[in-house]
Amino acid sequence: MKILVVGSGAREHAIVHSLAGEPTNLDIHAAPGNPGMGQEATLHPVDAADPTAVATLAMTLGADLVVVGPEAPLVAGVADAVRTVGIPAFGPSAAAAQLEGSKAFAKDVMAAAGVPTAMAHVCTTVDEVADALDAFGPPYVVKDDGLAAGKGVVVTTDRDEALAHAAVAFEARGAAGRVVVEEYLDGPEVSLFCIADGKTIVPLRAAQDFKRAYDGDQGPNTGGMGAYTPLLWAPGNLTDDVVARIAQPTIDEMARRGTPFVGVLYVGLALTARGPRVVEFNVRFGDPEVQVVLARLRTPLSHVLAAAAAGRLSEIEALTWSNDFIVNVVVAAGGYPGSVRSGDPITGIDAAQALDGVHVLHAGTAVDTSGQLVASGGRVLSVIGQGATLEAAREKAYAGVALIDLPGSEHRTDIALKAARNEIVIPS
Numbered sequence: 099m100k101i102l103v104v105g106s107g108a109r110e111h112a113i114v115h116s117l118a119g120e121p122t123n124l125d126i127h128a129a130p131g132n133p134g135m136g137q138e139a140t141l142h143p144v145d146a147a148d149p150t151a152v153a154t155l156a157m158t159l160g161a162d163l164v165v166v167g168p169e170a171p172l173v174a175g176v177a178d179a180v181r182t183v184g185i186p187a188f189g190p191s192a193a194a195a196q197l198e199g200s201k202a203f204a205k206d207v208m209a210a211a212g213v214p215t216a217m218a219h220v221c222t223t224v225d226e227v228a229d230a231l232d233a234f235g236p237p238y239v240v241k242d243d244g245l246a247a248g249k250g251v252v253v254t255t256d257r258d259e260a261l262a263h264a265a266v267a268f269e270a271r272g273a274a275g276r277v278v279v280e281e282y283l284d285g286p287e288v289s290l291f292c293i294a295d296g297k298t299i300v301p302l303r304a305a306q307d308f309k310r311a312y313d314g315d316q317g318p319n320t321g322g323m324g325a326y327t328p329l330l331w332a333p334g335n336l337t338d339d340v341v342a343r344i345a346q347p348t349i350d351e352m353a354r355r356g357t358p359f360v361g362v363l364y365v366g367l368a369l370t371a372r373g374p375r376v377v378e379f380n381v382r383f384g385d386p387e388v389q390v391v392l393a394r395l396r397t398p399l400s401h402v403l404a405a406a407a408a409g410r411l412s413e414i415e416a417l418t419w420s421n422d423f424i425v426n427v428v429v430a431a432g433g434y435p436g437s438v439r440s441g442d443p444i445t446g447i448d449a450a451q452a453l454d455g456v457h458v459l460h461a462g463t464a465v466d467t468s469g470q471l472v473a474s475g476g477r478v479l480s481v482i483g484q485g486a487t488l489e490a491a492r493e494k495a496y497a498g499v500a501l502i503d504l505p506g507s508e509h510r511t512d513i514a515l516k517a518a519r520n521e522i523v524i525p526s
């Protein structure tokens with residue numbers, strides 16, 4: 099089978115790495131990919147967000163399946179363009195990708211499907227935002243309606259900061275700008291990836307992400323600074339409950355609207371005193387969570403993705419999983435999530451990967467004219483540790499991080515620490 103993976107982050111490297119590890123040899127291609135993916139796939143310098151360019155590449159290659167990784171190409175219609183030329187695609191249509199592309203659209207679908215989520219007001223002026231903030235009270239949750247790479251949300255007890263975030267969002271988007279103000283959801287967060295073929299759902303295993311930049315959940319929101327799985331502290335029926343009350347009703351509502359959802363419905367949850375509530379939907383795998391989830395998946399990933407793209411998920415075998423714990427620590431360039439340093443040399447990846455139970459996935463990396471691997475983005479590497487306990491997996495991941503040198507780089511030192519110490523509490 100010939101598979102084209104679209105995107106260039108650690109999420110796409112995780113997908114390629116999983117496919118490359120399957121027992122049956124696959125012919126793996128990536129566009130545009132990154133230097134790490136280049137060791138496991140053939141790279142093509144094609145713009146991931148250009149629907150015509152991706153569809154043309156898929157045709158030229160004679161791809162059997164195209165897997166679209168990031169949200170921006172999905173919202174731009176890359177999966178539609180690929181299907182139009184008769185090639186199966188894993189990823190939602192542009193219309194279905196609005197579940198992530200617009201927070202207001204997602205809220206509307208959730209309301210129609212009866213999905214438990216935070217109460218919200220969609221606002222079009224700063225005055226409306228001020229009224230909504232006062233209606234809910236602190237802590238305040240203010241979200242830019244459009245795509246913002248995980249950085250469009252502010253959670254703060256400072257009313258002025260909340261108003262300032264809304265003002266910046268309105269300014270950036272002009273007259274069409276919308277801001278969503280939400281009720282604050284209290285409780286630990288969980289990410290669950292639900293694979294969908296338009297009708298049927300196959301859930302993967304839950305993971306936990308660390309969204310804030312600094313230790314102790316301090317600092318600004320980021321795309322995610324680390325993750326781990328499995329979540330021994332979560333209720334045993336969590337996955338079944340989330341599929342029954344959240345994912346299936348959402349997939350059914352999307353089908354009812356004539357925009358069936360094919361791909362990954364990423365359900366971001368808060369486990370509150372009143373049960374799981376949706377914090378956000380995304381329409382693709384989460385990064386850095388997918389790096390840990392796929393590291394435990396034993397069923398060949400290609401079977402799952404191809405079945406979803408073909409509408410045959412009801413026919414696949416039950417997924418099987420390794421019993422290991424997996425921890426991912428993200429190494430980010432200095433300054434992330436603000437403006438970052440680029441071009442600094444990265445060394446030590448081979449030494450890290452020589453450790454038993456450690457592998458490294460690339461995100462913002464590039465090779466400079468002298469052939470040196472350098473940083474070229476905010477999140478640079480995912481360092482993944484695997485072990486029989488969460489503590490062992492943490493030790494592996496951090497041993498790998500210690501061997502990697504990137505001047506000025508940053509990482510959190512407390513990924514999976516609370517879980518390893520049994521300190522995570524669901525409010526009651």
Ligand code: AMP
Nearest residue numbers: 216239251253280281282283309377378
């Ligand atoms: P989003 O992009 O909607 O996922 O929001 C980014 C992050 O902001 C989430 O992962 C949460 O940590 C936080 N957040 C978003 N909405 C809420 C909410 N209603 N209550 C509490 N925290 C939230």
Ligand code: GLY
Nearest residue numbers: 321322384385386
């Ligand atoms: N890890 C959060 C996200 O992928 O949106």
